[in-house]
Amino acid sequence: MHTTDGSGRTDGAEGAPSGGPHEAKHARDAGRVGRRLRRALGQAIADFALIAEGDRILCAVSGGKDSFALHELLVELRARAPVTFEVVAVNVDQGQPGFPADVLPRYMAERGHDFVAVKEDTYSIVTDKVPQGKTYCSLCSRLRRAILYRVARERGCNKVALGHHRDDVLATLLMNLVFAGQLKAMPPKLVCDEGDIVVIRPLVYCAEADLAAFAAERAFPIIPCRLCGSQPNSERRAVGELLEALEARQPGARTNMLAALRNVRPSHLLDAGLWRALGLSVAADDPAPAPLPPPEAAAAPVLVPAARLAAGAPGAVVPATEDGGR
Numbered sequence: 001m002h003t004t005d006g007s008g009r010t011d012g013a014e015g016a017p018s019g020g021p022h023e024a025k026h027a028r029d030a031g032r033v034g035r036r037l038r039r040a041l042g043q044a045i046a047d048f049a050l051i052a053e054g055d056r057i058l059c060a061v062s063g064g065k066d067s068f069a070l071h072e073l074l075v076e077l078r079a080r081a082p083v084t085f086e087v088v089a090v091n092v093d094q095g096q097p098g099f100p101a102d103v104l105p106r107y108m109a110e111r112g113h114d115f116v117a118v119k120e121d122t123y124s125i126v127t128d129k130v131p132q133g134k135t136y137c138s139l140c141s142r143l144r145r146a147i148l149y150r151v152a153r154e155r156g157c158n159k160v161a162l163g164h165h166r167d168d169v170l171a172t173l174l175m176n177l178v179f180a181g182q183l184k185a186m187p188p189k190l191v192c193d194e195g196d197i198v199v200i201r202p203l204v205y206c207a208e209a210d211l212a213a214f215a216a217e218r219a220f221p222i223i224p225c226r227l228c229g230s231q232p233n234s235e236r237r238a239v240g241e242l243l244e245a246l247e248a249r250q251p252g253a254r255t256n257m258l259a260a261l262r263n264v265r266p267s268h269l270l271d272a273g274l275w276r277a278l279g280l281s282v283a284a285d286d287p288a289p290a291p292l293p294p295p296e297a298a299a300a301p302v303l304v305p306a307a308r309l310a311a312g313a314p315g316a317v318v319p320a321t322e323d324g325g326r
């Protein structure tokens with residue numbers, strides 16, 4: 001079932017199969033996806049100083065494509081990063097019916113990864129507390145997050161890495177905009193209430209489609225995500241459909257929305273408190289916007305040179321080698 005060993009494999013186009021032009025093209029495309037993901041991951045890490053020397057990172061692994069990809073990318077990054085950090089994969093078996101508890105331990109053991117499996121039946125709590133017909137996700141994820149914090153403390157981890165990606169960020173932005181009256185998305189980095197654990201989201205620039213392609217390429221043994229029987233709530237479904245429709249009408253819409261989140265003009269928003277905090281008294285005339293890069297280029301931001309990073313983001317990891325430009 002699993003065709004890669006996950007240890008030192010490169011996913012470039014070198015060694016393309018001899019099975020004809022179609023397979024060779026597939027291999028090249030697969031290599032591009034890996035490169036795009038590594039660059040986007042590296043850019044997010046650099047932009048927000050997500051990883052620092054000596055970090056011990058708990059990587060939450062659910063068995064879904066996103067967290068498998070996050071773990072693989074972090075493990076690969078660790079091998080070539082100029083700073084030393086550790087990655088501990090942790091799965092919480094929440095007692096959902098049919099959860100295949102053997103899949104992740106076997107996968108991690110076969111590759112020699114540092115892995116912890118935790119079993120806590122939050123499923124019974126959720127099904128007991130959440131009224132019939134309501135989605136479980138809010139309570140379920142809060143309980144899971146608390147378990148992850150506890151395991152992080154037990155294992156000496158100072159950071160918890162979660163697999164939320166660009167499309168999660170955009171869906172959250174639209175949810176807050178349309179249903180909550182707030183202009184906010186999802187922080188790439190936040191500190192827990194107790195102040196001792198920092199949550200990081202290294203995939204915030206990564207497109208979900210790329211993560212799906214990467215997961216297929218690496219043949220991760222994906223665990224189905226709806227074992228709990230919960231369905232996305234109607235608001236989340238609505239923003240998902242809206243994003244699909246926008247993308248169909250304007251290819252690259254998601255890429256542009258991500259670019260917008262990285263290019264905020266506070267003076268052109270109507271938050272008086274923000275104006276005061278920034279000492280604004282009047283907005284300057286808006287210069288003509290620079291043309292946006294093509295979607296592919298925008299999805300794969302150029303790495304910040306190490307010298308600039310050193311000046312602006314102490315402690316950040318720069319994956320400087322980035323496959324030697326393959």
Ligand code: SF4
Nearest residue numbers: 136137140141228230
């Ligand atoms: S989909 Fe299921 S497992 Fe995931 S957060 Fe929602 S209730 Fe929990």
